[in-house]
Amino acid sequence: MPAHSLADALVPWYRRSARDLPWRHENFSAWGTLVSEFMLQQTPVARVIPLLETWLKRWPTPTDLADAPAAEAVTHWANLGYPRRALWLHRAAVQIRDHHGGVVPRDVDDLLALTGIGDYTARAVAVFAYGDRHPVVDTNTRRVLARALNGTAHPGPAHRRDLEQMEAELPESAAEAALMNAAAMELGQVVCTARSPRCGECPVRDMCAWVAAGSPATPDTRKKQAAYEGSDRQARGRVLRALRDAAPEPVPHDAILIDWPDAGQRDRAFLSLLADGLIESDGDVFFLPR
DNA sequence: CAAGCGTGGCT
């Protein structure tokens, strides 16, 4: 019998072929889910897995992390990238300790109120950790919906409309809906990829609007990333790495970014990191936030 | 709403 909905095709495919990932294990905690979702924001799965293990061993509960200095969170974020996430995760842990009795909230609005949590992460926690029924929409899901339902090669800019479109595809039961959410993300990551989709392996191919239209090249509205070499981001990364490597010892201003060619950019790096709260200073030395 | 924010693997 042919599948009549996206879920009819995707959920069985997911049950059959989902990868074995730590956060999909039966007894994975809500805190573990929250930490993994922070780490997975713009960082590939393969780089997250080893560090996630380190973090959860060190800080098994939100209160464990909240009780530690923010500097330790930033230090142990290591080279995951976007270190503001480490700071935000620490702040979220403090909020959970102080306002939620040390228990990761289940309510989407409560989750949205935590630092560093937006539409995606809030619903991911509510759905994957607590089994509630909400649409979970990440960049993979947006691409799957764009192709399978809208017939375009790329999704448009992220929009609240995406949540409503995914909501309409969810099965009635919360458990099946959770599988559907995970399945759409999984398909986008391993089959319906951005550059070279493997349509020959796709469980949704026979109902895909984009394939039916002849897989046309449609406009890609995503903004291109600025070059990293010589960028402000690279300068910030160098500063933070120097402080991580020395932590908890402070580092003199003159010992950081010594050979950086652009003095103005060097100043900008320190100032923006201070503004972000990722570094602090005392006289002419810098250190990670206490 | 567009811009800014890290890092490393893959093509």
Add this chain to the structure above:
DNA sequence: TAGCCAAGCTT
């Protein structure tokens, strides 16, 4: 090789 890209969020 050099660019492209990755489970987003905040301002």
